[in-house]
Amino acid sequence: MIQIPNINISIIYPEIIIFITAVIILLVEIFSNGKKWYAQSIIALIGIIVSGYAVSNQWNSFASGFSEVLVADNFALMFKLIFLLGALLTVFLSIWYFRREEIQQGEYFFLILSSVIGMMILSSANELITAFLGLEVMSLPLYVLAGFDKKKLLSNEAALKYFIMGAFASGFLVYGITFIYGATGTTNFDKISMVISSRSFGIDPLLLLGFILILIGFSFKTAFVPFHSWVPDVYTGAPTPVTAFFSIGPKAAGFAILFRLIIKAFAPIGGSIIPILWILAVLTMTVGNLIALTQRNIKRMLAYSSIAHAGYLLISLVVGNGRGASAALFYLIAYTVMTVGAFGIVILLGEKGEKDLSINGYSGLAYRYPAAAVVMSLFMFSLAGIPPTAGFIGKFYIFSSAISKGFIWLAVIGIVNSVISVYYYLRVVVVMFMKPEIQAGRVVCFPVSLMVAIILAAIGVLQIGMFPQGWFEAVRYSLIGLF
């Protein structure tokens, strides 16, 4: 007789809504002729908003289901809202871009949404096998999205590189999971932590090896140094809205699962994993920033800058307490809006085919399109961490959490790094405002959907930067029950 487990299907309503939306979009693609790109984008937007509503309905419910493989605590829900926000802005970024490049195919929205499903599962996974499948559901659409522009050679290259590196990383992850299972006899996070702390003989080396392999697996996705080698090529080759999605979604999802692993499953061996994370954080910040200094291509520059931002976020992972986690959530919200904004401007100023994406191409932009130049400067200031923007508050929050836990050197290295980063972010501003115009005909039109994304992002950057109090509260509430 099989015992029927406690299923509690209501905790996956947000995922189910997104999945149904994705399937409807696919069916529209099959059964309708003529113009359907706009209809599909509107369906996607509605699905994302309804799913966001479903997520907010679960707030403070602390439910778990499917034999404890999934939990819907506020921490997971906050991450789900971040993914949905990222997806929403990405859809707005994409509507016009894909028309300009003449690759508008409805499967695009299907892939974006199914990747979001994977991220949502990753954020609420409470068990290693579920986490692995969540990771695969997230990554598989990303491989295809990187190669979505089939006519462009760079896009094909990006897809292939990303796929091979991603498959390799999955191998590490599964290998690590087998070690953890071998050492503890379970894959459930709560039980792993129970088994570890019930042991009397100190740290089991198998556990440590398993953790390191799992960390390597996720490090590929979140692009920590030295697992970042695929980032510049993939970010440059993929269609620009997809690049924006790459730099916000998978990164946030990787941090969601890493936080849960470190806070919950591996909390008893926290002392011996902190040095590993410390080194990763320093490497990721420093290498990302130093290489970004020399970049001439704006997409490549943003790619390396996203590596550096992952490094700042790693600081909060090293801190590993409630303050660290809330700082990371806050930073991820700020990072999402400012990155989307910056990529939005890149899309707006590019021409069909995006042959020229050099930073020098923006020379004298302020004289012709002052509004675009001012908004771009706003995003650059925010990425560099200059007040009164969201980026400043986020960095301040992370560094102060590091100092409060006694990681003075880490905070110092982080601050030095963000000073370095000011150079390459402000170079864009300098080029726009102080160089003479060299390009005669940069044709720019102002499509509505793209403007919505950019204006939303700009408002977000300023709002979070000037009135962070409400955001602090929300972030703090999302940690209830975790510490």
Next chain:
Amino acid sequence: MQLAIFIIFAILCIFGSILVITLRSAVSSAIALVFVMCVIAGLFALVGALFVAALQVIVYAGAVMVLFLFIIMLLNLKEELISEDDKKFTRFLGIVLGTAFLFELAFFVRTALMRGSEALYEPVPKTLSSIAVISSELFTKFLFPFELTSVLLLIAIVGAILLAKKKNEK
């Protein structure tokens, strides 16, 4: 007796794995991999996991490897296309890193055994070999991940078709 069989299988397994990476032609390399898969199935059978052993043969040695061979023949691979210098360097690096990793693993497992990782000693429960136990786990404890694979397969199908199909002219 069991130990002797294990040692034979283990030696065969290592021998096959070395063949996989040293054989020049891709087809023979894949055949060597089939051999390794079969031997691993034998190892599973040895610890009493008969169902897993059967799956290993059917899925890995059977289905997956046929796909492998199919693709190798489709691509018409002959010799590896790596220059001599490159090959020397990567081979050197590979040997060094591989040996280092082997010793690391050996060290970790040995320390774990000495300290007494309980789970390492536990023999596979007899019940694990039965299909009934595995399937009831799959439909109760691991119901969600199991169902999630269907979403994964749908995504894979859509993605593969999207990348493979020609753009329809309108």
